[in-house]
Amino acid sequence: MSADPGQVAATAAATNAFGVDLYRALTAGGGARGNLVLSPSGLATVLAMALPGARGATADELSKALHTGLTATQYAVATGALDRQSRPADGKDAAVLRRSDTLWAQQGLTLDPGYLATLAAAFDTGVRTTDFRTDPAGSRQAVNALVEKDTEGRIKDLFGPRDITPDTRLVLTDALYLKAKWREPFQHSRTSDQPFHRLDGNAAAVSTMGRNGVLRYAEGSGGIAGQPWQAVELPYAGGNLAMDVVVPAQGGFEGFVHGLDAAQLDRILGGLAERQVDLTLPRFTFETSNNLVGPLRALGVNTAFDAADLGGIPGPGEQERLKVDAVVQKATIAVDEDGTVAAAGSGVGIGAAAAAIPTPAVELHVDRPFVFLIRDTVTGQPLFLGQVADPSPTS
Incomplete structure (x- = not known):
């Protein structure tokens, strides 16, 4: 069949x-x-x-x-x-x-x-x-x-x-x-404890990775539910799989999630284009x-x-x-x-029963709650979808 x-x-x-x-x-x-x-x-x-x-x-x-x-x-x-x-x-x-x-x-x-x-x-x-x-x-x-x-x-x-x-x-x-x-791994030497601003207003020191390079990036101002956001795509090696990270502005996470739908997510992913990105991202498990x-x-x-x-x-x-x-x-x-x-x-x-690479580099420091998606970039199939509200090991 x-x-x-x-x-x-x-x-x-x-x-x-x-x-x-x-x-x-x-x-x-x-x-x-x-x-x-x-x-x-x-x-x-x-x-x-x-x-x-x-x-x-x-x-x-x-x-x-x-x-x-x-x-x-x-x-x-x-x-x-x-x-x-x-x-x-x-x-x-x-x-x-x-x-x-x-x-x-x-x-x-x-x-x-x-x-x-x-x-x-x-x-x-x-x-x-x-x-x-x-x-x-x-x-x-x-x-x-x-x-x-x-x-x-x-x-x-x-x-x-x-x-x-x-x-x-x-x-x-x-x-x-x-x-x-990752197609291009993070450098272990750049990993250090950095503050992550949780939804309760407190900050926790979490193990945070860093890298600079050309990545597919997008941003929006006054986007979903009026919340600005940034997004970046991290490709995996040897195929079409990638992780997309979408980071609403500080204080805007819950409004962003409430307003998110498939059409909005498609627009975010459709706007990704190559940029030089200075990226930090917490480790999380x-x-x-x-x-x-x-x-x-x-x-x-x-x-x-x-x-x-x-x-x-x-x-x-x-x-x-x-x-x-x-x-x-x-x-x-x-x-x-x-x-x-x-x-x-x-x-x-x-x-x-009973595009061209613009300069200078943009910064995306993921120091606040974010949404992630692991997908096949060719078929669009979403394998995993979720959010990180607190990457602390004890969370």
């Missing part, structure tokens, strides 16, 4: 819009004050694995939240193709980008052949069986162990004890692992864990968790109705002078 290039491009844009929506939902109501990392493509992939089994209002709500007008099969195939296109080519300095998609099913549960064929064609997904009914704890351990293995030990215990129960019938997972060197049922409900996905119609998943003769019980994601990121290591595990639990 081949993917249409236009549908792949549309799906990349849709995943970007979905990621920004999810980011805003997670940072609403005070969430903007903490560190956050999420994987838009990871969650879009597991939902793309569920969508071909959805019918009626359940399918409509999922499609709307995912910003896609494609059929469920077209969306799954385009998402799978997009995931494959983002894998770097082999080479000495090429980034390591691995992902695996798995379907776990209750022993003895018959699944619709067409549903399985779509997942196999789009994501190369086979079926692993386990006994959720009589051994939910052992089943959860098996699911979590595979995600941990596929993320090089970075994502542990993706599903909690309440996420997988005797009523669970299916679990869909996406495991994503990235290890990438953290992980976040999110139950995504609430944020998805905020995006209009409701029937999947209530009166779900997932009739395209069970095979002939199966009588139980299914509904989504859990949507979870864990992600971690570590950024230093040499590059980035990031990983994400995303899961869905389904249960029985």
Whole structure:
């Protein structure tokens, strides 16, 4: 089943819009004050694995939240193709980008052949069986162990004890692992403790890297929600992956995040052009864990968790109705002078329902909260998206 290039491009844009929506939902109501990392493509992939089994209002709500007008099969195939296109080519300095998609099913549960064929064609997904009914704890351990293995030990215990129960019938997972060197690393000799101005008005001394060089840069005055900002792109070696850092002016971070949408982010990224940049950037390492049922409900996905119609998943003769019980994601990121290591595990639990270089150099000293995005600069697929509110090791 081949993917249409236009549908792949549309799906990349849709995943970007979905990621920004999810980011805003997670940072609403005070969430903007903490560190956050999420994987838009990871969650879009597991939902793309569920969508071909959805019918009626359940399918409509999922499609709307995912910003896609494609059929469920077209969306799954385009998402799978997009995931494959983002894998770097082999080479000495090429980034390591691995992902695996798995379907776990209750022993003895018959699944619709067409549903399985779509997942196999789009994501190369086979079926692993386990006994959720009589051994939910052992089943959860098996699911979590595979995600941990596929993320090089970075994502542990993706599903909690309440996420997988005797009523669970299916679990869909996406495991994503990235290890990438900067195309031009920061010099270790330039790293020093510098003040970082947190949202509470206090400053903390944090380990801060520095470099000078030609980078893609943009700035805006009176931009999103009236907040000035600066942005820079840091390419990784051996491919098309890059990290974009967007830094609102001091005191403007929360207003900036509140006003951010996919169109605004596209305008920021579209304005990047080569400049000589004097850059400082904190080192940071953290992980976040999110139950995504609430944020998805905020995006209009409701029937999947209530009166779900997932009739395209069970095979002939199966009588139980299914509904989504859990949507979870864990992600971690570590950024230093040499590059980035990031990983994400995303899961869905389904249960029985009862230009020219100008001079002089610009300065971008990232000494205040910022937004970051790791993406494929060719397809536009957002692999990771988040914010750093406090890079202190104890944050």
